[in-house]
Amino acid sequence: MKLVVASPTGLCFGVRRAIEQLEKALATYGTVYALGSPIHNPQEVARLKSLGLEVIMNVNEVSGDAVVFVRAHGISRAELEELKIKSRVMVDGTCPFVRNAQKRAESLASEGYKVIILGDSEHPEVRGILGYIEGDSCVIGGKKDVDNSARYGKIGILSQTTQNEASLADVVAKFVFLTDEIKVYNTICRATIERQESIKNLAGQVDGIIVIGGRNSANTRKLVEISESLGVPTMWVEHAGEVDWGWTRGRGTIGVAAGGSTPDWLINDLTGKLKRL
Ligand code: SF4
Structure with missing residues (x-):
């Protein structure tokens, strides 16, 4: 293997x-x-x-x-x-990337912009950013949440760090028609996108992927979804002790991917056990 x-x-x-x-x-x-x-x-x-x-x-x-x-x-x-x-x-x-988003939100509000955050309103990062805004603000999940009939004065847009750039561009494109003045800060961090790209690359090279990461980790869940959507047999484990070793049998090449909150020692333990096979 x-x-x-x-x-x-x-x-x-x-x-x-x-x-x-x-x-x-x-x-x-x-x-x-x-x-x-x-x-x-x-x-x-x-x-x-x-x-x-x-x-x-x-x-x-x-x-x-x-x-x-x-x-x-x-x-x-x-x-x-x-x-x-x-x-x-x-x-x-x-x-520091989250701190940057907090600072941008704070400065937009102080300049009189209504602050629009692209992100998940329940996520702690977004709740934290909202806590830096003194003034009008709202959180939207994507372009579907933009009210086409509304008119705005000054709009300031930024993003939860883990959103993707295409969604941000879609949202900006919609708001451009609804407002006189628009200011956009791209506060997206590439770490999440890079991990998603890397599992897509991996999918083309392997016969099965083990994704390792917490079940409470949204970015790990996303990796599992991407892998499955590409038709690759996928197993999600939190640690090597959860691996169904029978599942690995007969697969010529196994891929391993980990969420952005999975520590090295858990990944190394898993890859060490796989290497011993
Ligand atoms: S994904 Fe990681 S590097 Fe990127 S903003 Fe979040 S904590 Fe920072």
């Missing part, structure tokens, strides 16, 4: 950076509180918990001597300010 690993695959720059910051804080302070799960990967969260991570869901759970960590997706400005006041040390793991 031959093994081909998608490239690039696994941790994106922002999540890798955040995990490194968190590990450093855990080594220094022992216990660190994260507001919301710091990464959409249950095995990595369990590993970090064994090092002293405590996941909290509310800023009110932070006491004055706590060390707190802000995840790569970021949080709202109000939460950030409150955490600073309530904690002893705050480690800000917000990805």
